[in-house]
Amino acid sequence: MDSKQIVLITGASTGFGRLIAETLARHGHTVFATMRDPVGRNAKHASEIRGLAQKESLPLSILELDVTDDASVVRAVHAAAEQAGRIDVAINNAGYGLVGLAEATPTEQAQQIMDTNFFGSVRVNRAVLPHMRRQRSGLLLHISSGAGRVVIPGFALYCATKFAMEALAESYHYELAGQGIESSIVEPGAYQTPVFVNFVTAADSTRADTYGAVAQLPTRVANILTSSSGNAQQVADAVLRIVETPAGQRQLRYRVSDTDIGVDAINSLTERIQTEILQSFGLAADTTFVHRSAAGTA
């Protein structure tokens, strides 16, 4: 595989997605920075990215992609594959936070955040995988969160979406290894991006009536996260390192944060237990990464 990768990233209008897209392109990787509604709500962001690409002669272009819309995902993946001839890396980054007590979150809001944060990855992975299986190489990257490994009260639904994403990504990690395709997870701590201003609030506040001081917990936690957030370029730099790591040498999980709230301990424990489970089920050989050439030989 060429060391310069063809990358498709979701949610590239702002925050991590934008920084990752620009960082990868500045290092010579061809990047399809996708976003929803690049001629409407994201017109300013799209035009800034196009301006940067032109000014610095970067291999960076925009495609429309709404992760909640199957047809939109398929269209964008098809367009990227047509233009570049292949897709080496798909970065599932689009997502948002939902603050509030679990009980104060109506089913519809719970479904909406799952649709973006979890089903978005389901859609994107299913759209890119036929290309990667044909190439017999590729990387599915998932921007999860420390909140995909530890539970933060007041962020129940957000945590649930990231836990779900982690399970999907880890299953793909095992299921695709024999075809030379990797699936990895990035677990950032709190970083300064528009994520905090984009937080959605649980709509049914009447459910908080009997919770006493606990009703204030979501706001308290949101304030802690906002005030402790670091420089988001750290996450973009970590993604660059992962993308540039040779195939077969990438980890399943990468915690990215200045302080570790216990995520490393959980990751190393689950890695050991998963390995034992795969061995006891007799699945270890089938779930080990195998380098494959385009001709299909290992």
Ligand SMILES: NC(=O)c1ccc[n+]([C@@H]2O[C@H](COP(=O)([O-])OP(=O)(O)OC[C@H]3O[C@@H](n4cnc5c(N)ncnc54)[C@H](OP(=O)(O)O)[C@@H]3O)[C@@H](O)[C@H]2O)c1
């Ligand atoms: N910042 C943190 O502290 C932190 C920590 C851990 C994990 N994360 C995760 O990092 C990812 C990026 O978040 P961020 O911090 O960079 O915040 P952000 O600036 O708010 O970025 C979120 C991105 O997701 C996009 N998006 C939302 N719904 C979408 C949809 N239906 N289709 C396509 N794109 C959609 C947004 O696009 P629009 O502009 O169109 O809304 C935006 O580009 C998220 O998955 C978040 O959960 C963030």
